[in-house]
Amino acid sequence: MINNESQIRLFFITLVTLLLPGSNAFAGIHTWDVVEVFSNADETVQYIELLDRGTGGNERGVGNGSFTSGSTSYSWSNGSVAGPTNGRRYLIATPAFAALPGAPTPDVVVPLANVPMFDSAGDTVSFAGVDSFVFGAIPTNGTDAFDDTVGIIANSPTNYAGVTGSVVIGGNPSVPFGSGPMATMLMIGLGAIGITALGRRRTTA
Secondary structure (H helix, E strand, O other): OOOHHHHHHHHHHHHHHHHOOOOOOOOOOOOEEEEEEEEEOOOOOEEEEEEEOOOOOOOHHHHHOEEEOOOOEEEOOOOOOOOOOOOOEEEEEOHHHHOOOOOOOOOEEOOHHHOOOOOOOOEEEEEOOOEEEEEOOOOOEOOEEEEOOOEEEEOOOEOOOOOEOOOOOOOOOOOOOOOHHHHHHHHHHHHHHHHHHHHHHHHHO
16 A cells, blocks of 8 residues: 555656656647748648747657647647757648649648638637647738748748748739830830731822
């Protein structure tokens, strides 16, 4: 039978184990933060980037993480990542993002049922209950992302392997009537038509 002294000793051993920095009880996900979000205008191309801001390097549980937002929630089971994790990034993205030229391979590709991952007009994205990123409307121009520290930045998605890319969504905007080269070409064309018509009139006169 366990006496009171043994129970007290067990309690203190457990408490010390839990409080030791870098112990297995703390290893997992608690220093991972949501640091960057990106979306195009129709919210089909999105990514969420995490960063381990800790110094222990043992937060390997990100491979079995989850996120929630006002739009959806999703959990993944990829297994623990290889350490050290400090300073590393983890990329969660939509299938349309993963298919883009220049996009690094996401660590997690969410199903279409979970797209959009968040509301680009403003949302709160939380990772595993340990960090939340609250933001208002973010850029949807196809080139800029939103960073939790500096705000609007050029998108630079980075996966856990350290591969960084940059994506551009959409082609060049159409040239409006009356501007630049389009206007010049139009005037030349109209001038040619006018000269031809004038020559025909003179011939028949």
